[in-house]
Amino acid sequence: MKAALRVIIFIFFASLAAIGQFSLISAWPSWFGQINLVLIFLIFTLFFFGFRVALWAAFVLGFWLDLISFQFFGFFIIVLLTTAGLAQLMLKNWLTNRSLYSFFVLILAATILYNFLVACLFYFTAADYTRFFLVQKDFWLALFEQGAWSLLAALLSYHLVAALNRKLQPFFLEPKRFS
């Protein structure tokens, strides 16, 4: 019963994040409109709840975005699952501790991955081959703004969870002192 309730709450918040991203955040002015709530939710889930939960998050978030957007069905599911998978690889091989700086690196890398994947898929499906995204100033500006918001979200969520949970490492790993 408790597990079922947790699943329902999880799906509810994931759905809210996807709909909020599409309707609320997209209506905000350009700087605020670059908050990527979906990506922040995904990486937060990956970092604090593990890969399996993150896969479910990617699936639910992607499903909602595919349902309400006008890209081909599966667009966001593919992007989010791939981002989750590559982020997990980074977490498993390089960012093995659970410190704030590893969360920063992870969310920043995931932001870059996500935007590249979306831009690539969009470029090949929109068939507008005259405007390659790598040479578009707006792409890099959006990437920078999203990265900044992701870092801020990482800082806030990490401290919030750290205050509630003692399992996390401090910001910098302190060397062991031998007496």
Next chain:
Amino acid sequence: MVKLKRYKTLLVWLVVFGLLVFLHGAHVLRPVENFLSLITKPLSGYLYSVGRNFNHNYTARQNQTDLTTRLDTLEKQVAELTVANANCQETATENVKLRAQANFLATNNWRAVTAGIIGQEGAAEAGEASRDLVINRGANDGLRIGLAVADPSGTIVGKITALKDTSARICLTTSLGCKLAAMVQNQSQTQGVTDGDLGLTIKMNYIPQTEKINAGATVVTSGLGANIPRGLVIGRVKEVRSESNAVWTDATIEPLVDFNNLTIVSIIIP
């Protein structure tokens, strides 16, 4: 066998994903998708209007510093417009009588479907230049691709570019790639094609060099584009650029719609 077990999770996810895409493509999931869209549309509409209010307040504060300069310019314009308005009043009175007689919409068999905006969509690399709006009406409401979309005052704001059963995507007249067959309301009724420019203004291209267009002239739809009736206001000419050795002239058109405050639109079905 060991390798298969290791990749079992991945295989399961791939099968589930493939099944979902197949069922979507075969329209088996359509009733579920339509039901889910139906229950989320009110929330999306509410969230979008909240977002737009925030946008409006934020933009208003940013613009406060420019207001003094703008005020002087506007006061001069008001004086000029007062004179023009007096002339327009006469024409408007006559127009009302003529419209009542002609029964404009009925004669042309038009009807309008009202829709609410529930979100925005576009590629990040396009920036604001190609942000499309998503509305809460779709094919089930009789819409089709290419129909004109107008704001409550009757000014065209864009056209439908993609359709689902219960929602549609519209490109704004200021978005790159949103082309309309247009006509300037001058003596020669100059024809051209409008396209969005950086998400801020509209450009009218392919105007013959021999045509005389003045700043301030009204630009309307010419009716030559499919599904879009003639006479819908697009904007006013702000600037005309011509080079002596070029075949065509182009003009910058200022839209009369404030896209930041758009929450309700009408789709005109001819």
